Amino acid sequence: MVSPAQVPARQMFKSLIPSLAQSFISDIKNVRPDGNCGFRAISVGLGMHEKYWADVRWAMLIELETNEWWWRAMFKKEDDKIYDRLRSSLPYYTTVKPAPPRNWFSVPALGHLAAQTYGCVLINLHGNETECYFSLRIGPGTIQIQWL
Template identity: 55%
Template structure:
C-alpha cells in the first residue's frame, strides 16, 4: 500500500499526466529543484541514484563525441548551431554545483531525448498535459537490448522536472513527426515493439 506521503505526491503532480496514463502510476519522484533536476529525473529512471546525474551527462557527451559526424549532421539540419549548443550544455558533468540556466535540460527535450534513448538503449517519454512525446533510439536495434527501460519524465512549473514511474503498457504517443526519416533501419523496430501503446493512445486521442 502506498504511504500517505506518496499518495499526496501523486495527487499533487497528477494534473501533468494524461488521464489515460494515470491508472498506471506507481510512483513519482519530486527530485530537488537544484537546476540539475532534468538529468536527475533521467538518472532515477535508469535505476541509478540521482546524485550520479553528472555521469548521465558524461554518457550523453560521450555518445555525441563518439558519433560526432552522425549527430552533427542530424542536429544541424534543424539548426546550424544545435550540435555545439547541446554539447556546451552537457559539458558540465565535472561541475558539482548547480548548473546555470544555459546548461539546463531542454524544454521540450528533442535533442536530449534522442541522445538519452540512444546512449542508454531505452525509450524516453516526455509527459506534458494530455500528451506525451516518445523518443526511441536512432541507431540501435531492439534485439541488442534485453528488457529495455521506459523512462518517464514531466515538466512542472516551467523549469522543474519530475520522474514518473508507470507500470504496464500505458498508452504512449508516437515519436515526433521527423523520427521515421532519421533512424537507421534496425532502429525502426522500436516503434513496432511499442505499437500497442501507440495505437491505444491514438484511439483515445481521436475518441
C-alpha cells in the same frame, strides 16, 4: 498538518499527468530541482540514485562526441548549431550552485540523445502533450549500463 516533503510524489503530481496515462504510471519520483533535474530523472528512471546525474551527463557527452558525424547530420535538418549548443551544455558538473538554464536538460534534442545513449524509450509528459524519444541506431536492451 502534513508538510509537502511528506506527501508522496504520485499524489502531488497526479493532476499534471494526462488522465489516459495515469493507469500506466506505477510510481513518480520527485528529484532535486537544481537545474540538473532532467539528468537526475534519467538516473532515477534507469534504477539508480539521482546523485548519479553527472554520470548521465558524461555518458551523453561521450555518445555525442563519439558519433559526432551522425548527430551533426541529424540536427542539421533543423539547425546546424544544435550540436555545438549541446556539446557546450553537457559538461556541467558543479554541485556548488544550480545549473544555469543553458545547461538544463532540454527536449527534443537531449531527449533523442538520452534515448540513444541508454538504448531506451524516453517519454516526456508536458501539460497535454506527450513526446516519445526512441533510440535511432540500436535496439532496446543492447547497451550495458555500468555505474561507477
